[in-house]
Amino acid sequence: MAAIPVETLYLTPGATGSLQQQIRGMVTEGILAGRFRPGQKLPSSRGLAAHLGVSRITVTLAYADLVSSDYLTSTGRSGYFVSETAPRARNFRRRAPKPRAWISRH
DSSP states (O other): OOOOOGGGOOOOTTOSSOHHHHHHHHHHHHHHTTSSOTTOBOOOHHHHHHHHTSOHHHHHHHHHHHHHTTSEEEEGGGEEEEOTTOOOOOOOOOOOOOOOOOOOOO
8 A cells, every 4th residue: 555645744834733633633534535545554744743843742742642542553663554443534424415496386
C-alpha cells in the first residue's frame, strides 16, 4: 500500500488551535473522509516537521495523541500507520426523492 505523501498535509495560515491540534485535525479529517486508508503509512515525524516548518516534537506529540485515540498505530521503528480500527465516517445512503403528486390545474 502506498504511503501518504507529505505534500497532502499542510497548515492553513491563520487557522485556530495549536500546531498539534491542527496536525491532529488534518490527519483525522483525512481518515474520516476516506483519503487515508487503514494500513497506509504516514510521513515520518522528521519529514512532516521539516515540510510544515515545525518542531519534530510537535508532530510526535500529535501522532502520539492520534495513537491513543486509535486513529494511528505505531510499529516500532517502522513509523506510524492508519489504524485498521480507526473511526470512519458513516456512510449515509441518499434516499430517492419522494414522488411528487401532480395536480392538474384545469
